[in-house]
Amino acid sequence: xxxxVLVVLLSVLGIAAVMRYLNLDTLFYQSWRLNNxxxxxxxxxxxxxxxxxxxxxxEGLDDDLSALTYNSDRNTLxxxxxGTPLVVEIDLDGRVLRQIPIAGAEDMEGITHVAGDRYVIxxxxxxxxxxxxxxxGVEAIDVSDVPSLQVALDADGNKGFEGVSWDAYxxxxxxxxxxxxxxxxxxxxxxxGTTETGSISVSEVRSEMSSLFMTDLSSLTQHDxxxxxxxxxxxxxxxxxxxxxxxxxxxxxxxxxxxxxxNTVPQAEGVAVDRQGRVxxxxxxxxxxxxxxx
Numbered sequence: 608x609x610x611x612v613l614v615v616l617l618s619v620l621g622i623a624a625v626m627r628y629l630n631l632d633t634l635f636y637q638s639w640r641l642n643n644x645x646x647x648x649x650x651x652x653x654x655x656x657x658x659x660x661x662x663x664x665x666e667g668l669d670d671d672l673s674a675l676t677y678n679s680d681r682n683t684l685x686x687x688x689x690g691t692p693l694v695v696e697i698d699l700d701g702r703v704l705r706q707i708p709i710a711g712a713e714d715m716e717g718i719t720h721v722a723g724d725r726y727v728i729x730x731x732x733x734x735x736x737x738x739x740x741x742x743x744g745v746e747a748i749d750v751s752d753v754p755s756l757q758v759a760l761d762a763d764g765n766k767g768f769e770g771v772s773w774d775a776y777x778x779x780x781x782x783x784x785x786x787x788x789x790x791x792x793x794x795x796x797x798x799x800g801t802t803e804t805g806s807i808s809v810s811e812v813r814s815e816m817s818s819l820f821m822t823d824l825s826s827l828t829q830h831d832x833x834x835x836x837x838x839x840x841x842x843x844x845x846x847x848x849x850x851x852x853x854x855x856x857x858x859x860x861x862x863x864x865x866x867x868x869x870n871t872v873p874q875a876e877g878v879a880v881d882r883q884g885r886v887x888x889x890x891x892x893x894x895x896x897x898x899x900x901x
Contacts, residue, residue: 653859657867675877701895711751
C-alpha cells in the first residue's frame, strides 16, 4: 500500500515538473519573441520591469486578497476580499488604510475604479456586476439595492468572473472569465452614460491570448494612457500587454529569476498600474508586489 502511494506521489510530482518545464519553456520563448522587437509608442514594455517590493505581507487581513484597482484621484489601491466580504484600501507601499465591510455581496473577485467614488465590483460564481459608491470615510456599505447586472455564461461554478476593468476612453467594462473557456468580455451601457440609447450590450473580445498558452485568466487592467490592456494569468505565471488591436506586445514573467523575482509569485489574483506606470500585483492570501520600469 505504501509503495503504491509512493508511486502515485512520484507520478504526480513528475507530471508537475513536466508542466512547469513546458510553462517555463513557453514563457521564455514568448518573452524573447515579444520583448525583443520594436515597441509601439506609449507601450509599457513589460520586459523592462523589475520587482522593487516582493512578497510583502499585507498586515491585518485574515482572508484571501483578490483583485486590484488604482484610484488616481486618491493615489491609492483598492482590493476585495473574496471570503469575508470586504473592500480594502491600500497605499502604494502595501499598507492597509481602511477596511470596509460589504453587505449583500458574496464571492467578490473583481473591482475597478470608474470615476470619483464610483466602482464596479464583480462576483465570481453569480457572474454579477455591482455599481457601488465608496465615499471617503464610509464605514460599511450595503449593496443589496445598488444597480447590478448578471451575465449568465458557461454555468460552471467556481470558474466565473475573475476580474473587471473600466476602459475610460472606450466607455466600457472589460471582464475576464477564468477558463473553460477563457473569455474577455466588453460590456457597454451598464455604467451610466456609456451609451446614447441607454441599452446594454455584451460582446466577446477576440485576441491572440491563446497563442501565448495562457491556461487561465486571473485578472486584468486597462491602461488608459496607452490604450493597452494587461491580462494576468495565475496558472501560467505571466502578465501580458495587449495593444488597442488586441495583439500581444510585451510580457512579464512571474517565475523565480524573472523580473528580478527571488521567488515565483504563487497565486497572482489582481493587477493595477499607477500614474507613474508602476505595476502592482496581489497574490492570495495576502502578498503584495510592486514592479517598476528600468
